Amino acid sequence: MPQPLSDRTNSFTDSVIRRMTRIAMKYDAVNLSQGFPDFDPPREILDRLAQVAYKGPHQYAVTWGAQNFREALAEKQSALMGRTIDPNSEIVATCGSTEAMMAAMMTVANPGDKVVVFSPFYENYGADAILSGAEPIYVSLKPPAFQFDVDELEAAFKQRPKALILCNPSNPCGKVFTREELLTIAEMATRYDVYVITDEVYEHILYAPNQHTYFAALPGMWNRTITCSSLSKTYSITGWRLGYIIAPAEIIDRAKKVHDFLTVGCAAPLMEAVVPALRFGPEYYADLQEKYTRKRDLFLGGLDAMGIPHTDPQGAYYVLLDISEYGYDSDLQFCKSLAREVGVAAVPGSSFFREDVNHLIRLHFAKRDDTLNEALNRLESMRGKLKK
Known part of the structure; x- marks a missing residue:
């Protein structure tokens, strides 16, 4: 029997963020988990x-x-x-x-x-x-x-x-x-x-x-x-x-x-x-800020219209949703169900907190407007499909 592997890496899991991308692909879900855009780089x-x-x-x-x-x-x-x-x-x-x-x-x-x-x-x-x-x-x-x-x-x-x-x-x-x-x-x-x-x-x-x-x-x-x-x-x-x-x-x-x-x-x-x-020049970065401001307003406005509680990001392109009302003991299980039943992929908040946090999930909005609108359309069914 070979010697044990490294103690230093024994507690590691795979990246939950990247795992959720694989789950998104499995269920053909809109991938709002791993933070990459679906639009092209500058020409x-x-x-x-x-x-x-x-x-x-x-x-x-x-x-x-x-x-x-x-x-x-x-x-x-x-x-x-x-x-x-x-x-x-x-x-x-x-x-x-x-x-x-x-x-x-x-x-x-x-x-x-x-x-x-x-x-x-x-x-x-x-x-x-x-x-x-x-x-x-x-x-x-x-x-x-x-x-x-x-x-x-x-x-x-x-x-x-x-x-x-x-x-x-x-x-x-x-x-x-x-x-x-x-x-x-x-x-x-x-x-x-x-x-x-x-x-x-x-x-x-x-x-x-x-x-x-x-x-x-x-x-x-x-x-x-x-x-x-x-x-x-x-x-x-x-x-x-x-x-x-x-x-x-x-x-x-x-x-x-x-x-x-x-x-x-x-x-x-x-x-x-x-x-x-x-x-x-500076105009590129001003346009970038304006572009992401529009995306944030579009996505957060859609969440507000559905009454989904969320954080209000000051920077970056992530938003945390509060899923307390759904009655799940595991935020990871909620995210798996969200991808499978609703068709939107998110990341469980427990991946990011040292504290005992099980009521938040992370989504991102670095996507084309039509992708964000499709995600919002799918999220409209979230309460009906996932609330216990």
């Missing part, structure tokens, strides 16, 4: 991709990202973050923000270190901590506004964590942290000497009057912040798996080495093809 990217298909590059790029990709990304993010970012020493391109977060965790954390994670959280964060040998400390974001309790946060900092993970705007609850909240976190991070690893993939998807503040741009925070993000959501290219880390040179130097042994590098043709998008 400029597709045109450049067509050229690259014949002209290349098709071989390895520099491990930490092609030169022109890093230069275009540095120019874009420098304007947003209020400092000049060196494309050669302060950026590493990664295979999506998933790898960026993993590389950041492995760069910072030693086995036995503690890491603060806000709950609700994107499901990978706990796994990232465990794979790094670290122990997550969860701090609640309390609904409906998903604010944190300052005393609870400080109690977590008093445990002397190595890092805090900050998703802003937040998946799954759509919270946009205010500047005042971020300054509170920054003060504690300084006082207790803690790194902050940010996940900012929804940085351009916001709803007025909310504004995104880059944590690294706060006074004194550049030296202790590891900014992780992705091009997936901004340019509707989730399958391209292009992400990045921005941080001070001494941190990036270590992150480059971790990245090299994790994945070697990003797809060279895709880095080349996305460069035109990185040079878009």
Whole structure:
């Protein structure tokens, strides 16, 4: 009999988000579970991709990202973050923000270190901590506004964590942290000497009057912040798996080495093809915000018309529905029934909460209008088909 497998990964399950996509496919349900759009990337990217298909590059790029990709990304993010970012020493391109977060965790954390994670959280964060040998400390974001309790946060900092993970705007609850909240976190991070690893993939998807503040741009925070993000959501290219880390040179130097042994590098043709998008002007991001605002209003308005209680996202493109009235003991079972009987796929809220939460499900609205309308039409039958 072979020896037992890794204790570290013994408690892992498959991703519930990706599992719900497979269930959606099985029942031909409208997939509002896994957060990817069903509309095309900008034409400029597709045109450049067509050229690259014949002209290349098709071989390895520099491990930490092609030169022109890093230069275009540095120019874009420098304007947003209020400092000049060196494309050669302060950026590493990664295979999506998933790898960026993993590389950041492995760069910072030693086995036995503690890491603060806000709950609700994107499901990978706990796994990232465990794979790094670290122990997550969860701090609640309390609904409906998903604010944190300052005393609870400080109690977590008093445990002397190595890092805090900050998703802003937040998946799954759509919270946009205010500047005042971020300054509170920054003060504690300084006082207790803690790194902050940010996940900012929804940085351009916001709803007025909310504004995104880059944590690294706060006074004194550049030296202790590891900014992780992705091009997936901004340019509707989730399958391209292009992400990045921005941080001070001494941190990036270590992150480059971790990245090299994790994945070697990003797809060279895709880095080349996305460069035109990185040079878009501010009008693209204003149009993106307007586009998602319309989608949010369409979808949430439809939920309101049916009297379905839900959260009101400030950013990102997720909404949590309250399913308390349906009488299910398991939110996962509810989601399976929803896909099978109603034809809409969602993610059980328990996937995102450390707390005992079994009455919420997550849907997303990064879809064409006709897809959202079809989902709303199907949801009209939800009470009749699922209420016990």
